[in-house]
Amino acid sequence: MSYVVSGLPLETFRPLFGLTDAELAERGVVRRIADAKPGYPCRITLADAEPGDSLLLMNFESHSVETPYRSAYAIFVNETARATSRLVDELPPVFNGRPIALRIFDADGMLIGADLARDEALDPAIRRAFDNPAAAYLHAHNAAHGCFAARIDRS
Secondary structure (H helix, E strand, C coil), rough: CCEEEEEECHHHHHHCCCCCHHHHCCCEEEEEECCCCCCEEECCCCCCCCCEEEEEEEEEEEEEECCCEEEEEEEEEEEECCCCCECCCCCCHHHCCEEEEEECCCCCEEEEEEEEEEEEHHHHHHHHHHCCCCCCCCEECCCCCCCCCEEEECC
């Protein structure tokens, strides 16, 4: 089973790039400067920011469904992002070294399964999830912090 890992759409966040700290605060957003790598995973590029990069920390609704599984949590987006990452049958660099929780959803946005994997075990876990014909899409989350990492769809 082939799959696609997608970052969040750049267009959603571009209007925030370059705003002052005060303008961001009015929107509930906080600017952070990356001081280490890894540590600041961008949800657009699906890569960790370089030290010195400016990131926006905000609450984001990653699962906008009318089910009990509607979900929102804090994410980072890098103000240097220029394109949304889209990887076919390839894991993004931001998954490396991190335990990833896979949440498996059906077409109605209901959770039908979950798995936990890291590094070389992650690709087989994704493929196993899509072995279930009812699996419409997956959400990857950083297991330790619980934040949304990426959406995974059948290719």
